[in-house]
Amino acid sequence: MTIERTEEISLNMGPQHPSMHGVFRMIVHLEGEVVTKIEPKIGYLHRGLEKIAESRTYAQFIPYTDRLDYLASPHNNLAYVQTVEKLLGIQVPERAEYLRVIFAELARIASHQVMIGSLALDMAGWTAWGYCFRDRERILDLYEMTAGGRLTVNYMRIGGVSHEPPPEFWPALNSFLDDLPAMIEEYYGIFYGNEIAQARMKGIGILTKEMAENYSVTGCALRASGVQYDVRKAAPYGIYDRFDFDIPVLYGCDTYDRALIRLLEMRESLKILRQAVRDIPEGPVMAKVPKLIKPPAGEVYHRVENPKGELGFYIVSDGSNKPARVRIRPGAFVNMQVFPPISVGLKIQDVIAIFASFDAVLGEVDK
Amino acid sequence: MDALNQLPLSIAAAIRGLFGDPHSIWADLAMDIIAFILVLLIIVAAALILILLERKVAGWTSQRPGPNRLGPRGWFQTIADALKLMGKEDVTPAQADKWVFKIAPMFILGLPVMTLGVIPYGKGLVPVDLDLGIFYFLGISAVSTVAFLMAGWGSNSKYALLGGMRAVAQMISYEIPLIFALLGVVMITQTFRLSAIVDAQKTLPFIVVQPLAFLIYFIAGIAEVNRAPFDLVEADQEIVAGPFTEYTGLRWGLFFLGEYGNMFAVSAIAVTMFLGGWQGPLLPGWMWFFLKTGILIFVMMWVRWTFPRMRIDHLMHFAWKVLLPLALLNIVLTGLGIYIYQLLVPGIGG
Numbered sequence: 001m002t003i004e005r006t007e008e009i010s011l012n013m014g015p016q017h018p019s020m021h022g023v024f025r026m027i028v029h030l031e032g033e034v035v036t037k038i039e040p041k042i043g044y045l046h047r048g049l050e051k052i053a054e055s056r057t058y059a060q061f062i063p064y065t066d067r068l069d070y071l072a073s074p075h076n077n078l079a080y081v082q083t084v085e086k087l088l089g090i091q092v093p094e095r096a097e098y099l100r101v102i103f104a105e106l107a108r109i110a111s112h113q114v115m116i117g118s119l120a121l122d123m124a125g126w127t128a129w130g131y132c133f134r135d136r137e138r139i140l141d142l143y144e145m146t147a148g149g150r151l152t153v154n155y156m157r158i159g160g161v162s163h164e165p166p167p168e169f170w171p172a173l174n175s176f177l178d179d180l181p182a183m184i185e186e187y188y189g190i191f192y193g194n195e196i197a198q199a200r201m202k203g204i205g206i207l208t209k210e211m212a213e214n215y216s217v218t219g220c221a222l223r224a225s226g227v228q229y230d231v232r233k234a235a236p237y238g239i240y241d242r243f244d245f246d247i248p249v250l251y252g253c254d255t256y257d258r259a260l261i262r263l264l265e266m267r268e269s270l271k272i273l274r275q276a277v278r279d280i281p282e283g284p285v286m287a288k289v290p291k292l293i294k295p296p297a298g299e300v301y302h303r304v305e306n307p308k309g310e311l312g313f314y315i316v317s318d319g320s321n322k323p324a325r326v327r328i329r330p331g332a333f334v335n336m337q338v339f340p341p342i343s344v345g346l347k348i349q350d351v352i353a354i355f356a357s358f359d360a361v362l363g364e365v366d367k
Numbered sequence: 368m369d370a371l372n373q374l375p376l377s378i379a380a381a382i383r384g385l386f387g388d389p390h391s392i393w394a395d396l397a398m399d400i401i402a403f404i405l406v407l408l409i410i411v412a413a414a415l416i417l418i419l420l421e422r423k424v425a426g427w428t429s430q431r432p433g434p435n436r437l438g439p440r441g442w443f444q445t446i447a448d449a450l451k452l453m454g455k456e457d458v459t460p461a462q463a464d465k466w467v468f469k470i471a472p473m474f475i476l477g478l479p480v481m482t483l484g485v486i487p488y489g490k491g492l493v494p495v496d497l498d499l500g501i502f503y504f505l506g507i508s509a510v511s512t513v514a515f516l517m518a519g520w521g522s523n524s525k526y527a528l529l530g531g532m533r534a535v536a537q538m539i540s541y542e543i544p545l546i547f548a549l550l551g552v553v554m555i556t557q558t559f560r561l562s563a564i565v566d567a568q569k570t571l572p573f574i575v576v577q578p579l580a581f582l583i584y585f586i587a588g589i590a591e592v593n594r595a596p597f598d599l600v601e602a603d604q605e606i607v608a609g610p611f612t613e614y615t616g617l618r619w620g621l622f623f624l625g626e627y628g629n630m631f632a633v634s635a636i637a638v639t640m641f642l643g644g645w646q647g648p649l650l651p652g653w654m655w656f657f658l659k660t661g662i663l664i665f666v667m668m669w670v671r672w673t674f675p676r677m678r679i680d681h682l683m684h685f686a687w688k689v690l691l692p693l694a695l696l697n698i699v700l701t702g703l704g705i706y707i708y709q710l711l712v713p714g715i716g717g
Contacts, residue, residue, distance in 0.1 A: 009525055009528075011525050011526070011529070012525075017607065018603045018604055018607060019603075019604035019605060030529075033529075033679050120675065121604070122604045123604070123675035123676050124595055124596070124598065124602065124603075124604060124675050124676035125674070125675035125676075126425065126429065126672055127425075127428045127429045127672050127673055128675075129429075130428075130429025130430065130431060131429060131430070134429070134430060134431070190673070191675070194674060194675060196596055196674055196675050196676070196677050196681075197675045199677075199678070199681055200675065200677070200678050200681070347678060347679060347680065348605055349599075349602070349605055349676075349678045349679065350678070352604055352605055
């Protein structure tokens with residue numbers, strides 16, 4: 001006599017697993033192929049960046065911010081240096097402001113390319129991944145010829161940017177911008193337009209507007225749930241109020257729209273970049289900043305629209321040359337909370353795609 | 368040209384000639400052994416070439432060079448990889464079901480060898496010309512499900528188990544449209560013998576009269592050999608490598624060999640059943656056979672590197688609700704066609 005019974009299996013995915021982005025780990029409880037419960041485990045990349053900041057001078061902490069969201073490092077630089085500048089009350093030269101916008105938007109495009117590529121790769125769309133990384137290479141080349149770094153660019157400084165781009169930067173940037181619309185078409189053709197990809201993404205992983213707001217989801221995931229909110233428009237920082245661009249918003253609330261909104265955002269970034277290249281004035285790229293940065297005692301919070309969501313820095317100064325406390329509000333970390341509740345009840349393959357659609361970078365999640 | 372066409376047969380006759388009586392039992396035995404070795408060689412050569420070709424095709428589709436370091440244009444890459452695999456440690460997990468675990472890769476490699484033994488490679492060039500050739504092929508391909516389940520179950524790993532279960536669900540489902548698709552050809556030719564089916568396509572290949580069946584067969588065939596977009600069995604983004612997760616070294620290499628051998632076998636059957644087999648103008652027959660098979664394999668690779676993977680429920684839905692009704696429709700249409708043909712041309716057909 002055999003005893004028949006069924007049992008849930010708990011499947012460990014990560015920190016070393018082909019589909020996990022970085023070192024994310026989740027324990028998936030499965031009833032056959034259907035997910036009944038997800039336990040996310042984070043912290044494998046925790047380096048204690050907030051604590052490190054307390055033992056570094058203000059300028060010394062800039063390279064550490066590169067390691068937050070390492071797919072869009074100029075954005076992290078931007079968020080941090082603007083926070084310190086707010087504390088100091090420094091006026092940044094015009095040309096530096098434009099260069100910051102150019103680098104930040106390039107980083108947004110590069111980050112979205114990685115997101116589209118890795119989402120495609122999580123569904124075994126290898127060629128789409130190849131296209132995205134092929135094109136991202138050109139942005140990395142632009143970083144490299146200006147700042148030297150390719151991934152961790154470390155381009156921004158308190159009071160400006162580190163280098164004037166070399167003369168060959170501008171033609172390379174312009175040719176990239178000329179090719180970008182064709183690239184976007186190509187991504188759509190190879191991945192978004194595919195019947196199988198659409199069947200796997202449409203209507204899957206519904207994040208309702210109410211839920212997104214309640215979990216304080218930001219970034220593309222929020223905009224794909226029908227909320228037109230972007231820090232660049234809601235609380236413009238730097239010179240973003242000078243550019244003419246739209247905030248794309250989609251109402252599907254599903255994996256497909258979270259992926260599609262990235263393509264639309266790349267178009268908007270292209271608009272901003274075109275205007276920035278057209279309007280950029282001549283002049284210095286660095287303000288007069290004292291050698292020893294000692295902000296007055298006080299506290300400041302500043303936020304920017306990172307490709308992954310809203311990135312905020314909160315700095316408390318006690319008047320010395322080191323921050324007394326730094327707190328980072330990473331977009332991806334906050335967005336990740338919503339991932340387990342919307343994934344339960346779906347197939348394991350859907351969960352992989354949903355996770356990729358939130359575009360979490362573990363450097364930012366774990367800090 | 369005819370000499371080149373007859374070349375394999377002339378060689379066979381020469382070898383038979385070495386024995387005193389060319390039709391003695393020893394001569395037959397020697398021919399069988401040679402045929403067996405040749406089939407094995409075909410599989411190994413196919414795997415060596417196809418693995419490299421696959422990586423090259425992957426490179427071409429995503430606009431990168433592919434392997435290009437070792438040898439001229441990287442053509443020795445697979446050989447180096449095979450040598451590397453041979454040098455790896457053969458690990459059997461402590462908790463594995465050792466017998467099942469160790470036998471599964473050999474099982475998987477054995478099946479394409481058995482399939483390739485009945486395929487007509489050229490005029491008179493059939494290792495074993497079975498009366499029930501197609502039936503035999505279908506039987507073998509049904510058994511291959513067991514091999515995947517053995518690997519998945521024997522590994523005693525959750526990823527492998529999920530992969531093995533997916534293999535069973537997927538391969539059994541796709542077997543049915545595959546069989547029904549082949550039935551149309553059998554209805555026309557009234558034979559299961561593969562060489563007779565090739566002969567029946569002398570004037571026009573059956574893809575012309577059975578286009579739907581060819582499509583169904585090809586799609587179900589891709590699913591049978593677990594290739595993208597139906598590669599759920601070894602979906603590395605979800606279950607690492609499915610049944611192969613725990614395998615290392617040469618055993619893992621055998622799975623690869625088996626996979627490419629299966630791919631070759633499914634394409635070879637498609638060529639034999641629908642594309643006229645070895646028949647073709649100008650070139651010798653066996654060259655035509657390998658050319659046609661190669662083209663089908665290229666299409667499989669092209670599909671793999673273009674399409675994302677399907678979801679398991681879409682996969683089953685597609686097999687049972689799309690392919691199976693279409694295959695049944697094809698049988699009905701074929702039957703009607705044969706009936707009308709017999710009315711119009713009296714005295715033809717059985």
